[in-house]
Amino acid sequence: MADKITFSLEDEEFFGPKGSFGIPKFDSSLEGGIPRGFFVIAIVETGSGAELFGKQFVSPAEEPDNTLYVSTSETGAQIFSIFDKYGWPKDIGVRTMGEEYNQRVLNKELQASRFRLEGFTMPDIQKLAQTRFVDDEAEDFLTELTNEIMSLGHYFRAVIDSMDFFFNREDPSRVLAMMRMMQAHTQMNRGLLLCTVSDSTVTKAMEQELEMLADMVLKFEVHRMGNEFDTRMVIRKFRNSPENLAIISFKVTAEEGITPETVQRII
C-alpha cells in the first residue's frame, strides 16, 4: 500500500482546492475551476479547438517546473509560437513525442528502406564492420510518457495531446492500464491532468472505459451553422458535482484564445 502523502499548509494555501482551466470565464461558470486531483478526458472532434484548449489548460503554470505539456503531433516551434501569441509562460516542460518518434523510429525505418533498396556504400560497410552492438532498444513511448507523468510532484499540471498516438500504436488495454496509473498519481498528488483523444480513435466500449476512469469528461464538438462553425464543449461528467454538467459554446479570440459565449446547464 502506498504511503500517505502529506501536503504542506503553505502549498494547500497557495494552490487551493481548485485549479484554473486557464480560461477565467470557464472557471467562474464552474464555481472556481477544476478540483485538484482531477483526471480529465477530452473527447474531441477534429477542428473543435481542443489543441488550443490544451495549451490554455497549462498556461496558469502555478509551478512551471512542475507543469508539462506533451504533444504527439506538433513541433516545439509550433507550440511555442502559440504560447508567444497569447503571452502564456514558456518556461514549462514541453515534450514533443511526435518529433521524437520521427527521429527515433521513422528515420531508422527510412534508413533501413534505403539500405534495402540502394544497398550499402563503402562508408556504410566500414561503419557496420565497426558497430559491435545494436543500439536501438525497443522504443516504448507509452512507458516513457507514464514515467514522465509519474515523476511530476504535488500539485502538478499536465496535458497529453493526444492519446490517439498511443491508441494507434499500442494494445488499447495497455494504454488504458497506463492511464489508470496516471489517474492514480494525479489523484494522490492533487495534480491536474488533461488527456485528449479523438472521438474516431477509440471504440464505443473503450470510450465508456475512459469515461469511467476519468473524474471529468469533456466533449469538444464542432457544427456548421450556415457559413460559420459553432464550437462547443460539453461537460459530460463532473465527479460528485452533476450540477456542473453543461454545454458551453465558445469562440476563439486573438486576445484570450478560447472564450466561452453561452453556458447551458444540463438538467
Added chain:
Amino acid sequence: MLPSTSYTRDRCVTGVHGLDEILRGGIPYGSTVLVAGTCGSGKTTLGMEFLVRGSMTGEACAHFTATEPSVKLLENIRQYPFFDMQLVDTGLINVFDMDVLYSWLGLTKATFELEDVHALIKAITDIVNTIGVTRLVIDSVTTLCYKIKSEQLIRDFLFTLGKKLSTLGCTTILIAEITSATQNAHWSSFGVEEAICDGIVVMGDAERMGHLIRFLQVVKMRGSGHSRAKYALELTPLGVMLTPMLKWGSVGDKSAQWGL
C-alpha cells in the same frame, strides 16, 4: 597418370595445416562449403583461421557472426598467436554482427519472410561486392536459418546466396551446428543445407583409447578429389593442425561406419 591437358580448377588455398592436402590443393574457388560440427569441435577457429590465412596474402575477408557477439568472438580468437588483431583494424578481416545487420535492415521480426530473406541476401552480396571479399564465413548458418520460416525459403536463401557469392568469386564457409557427427547421415539442422552446398566438412569428437579426440572429415567437395578419411584435429597456438587418424584403437562400430 593424368593426361597433361586435363583441366583443373583454381583453388582457394585454405592455409590450414593439413586441410589443403586433404582437398588436393584447396577449395575450388567460389565454392560454398558447409562445415558442420558438434559444439566445441573447433568450427569457429577453423573458419577464422581460413580468413586469417587469406588475409595474410592480401585477400579481403568477411566474417558474419550470428552465434555470439563479435566482441566475444574476437576476444576468444585473439588468444591464438596465429591471429593478429591488426588484420581486423586494417580492414582485411571485416567482422559483422548479424544482430547489427538485422537492425540496420529493419529486420526486427522474430521470423523472416521472403522479402526479408531477399534483403539479407542483397546486403551480404553488396558487402562482398563492395569490399571485394574473396573469403567469407557465416557462423552459424543454423542460427541464421532458425529465423527463416519454411524449409523452402531456407533452400532458396542458401541456393541464391551461394550462387551470387560464387559469381562474385567468393569462397564461402557456412558453419552449421549439429548434435552428433557420427550417429546419422545428417550434416545439417534443416536437412537442406547439405544438398545445396558444394562441399561438406564434418567435425566432431571420436573416442580413442579412453580419450576424446576432435576429428575432421571431408564428405563432399564438388569439382575436386579429396580424402574421405577422418583426420585428428588439434587446436594448437599456431592454429588448426590435422593429422591422419590411425585405424587401430577405434571404439565400437562407429569408425567402420565412417570408412576407417
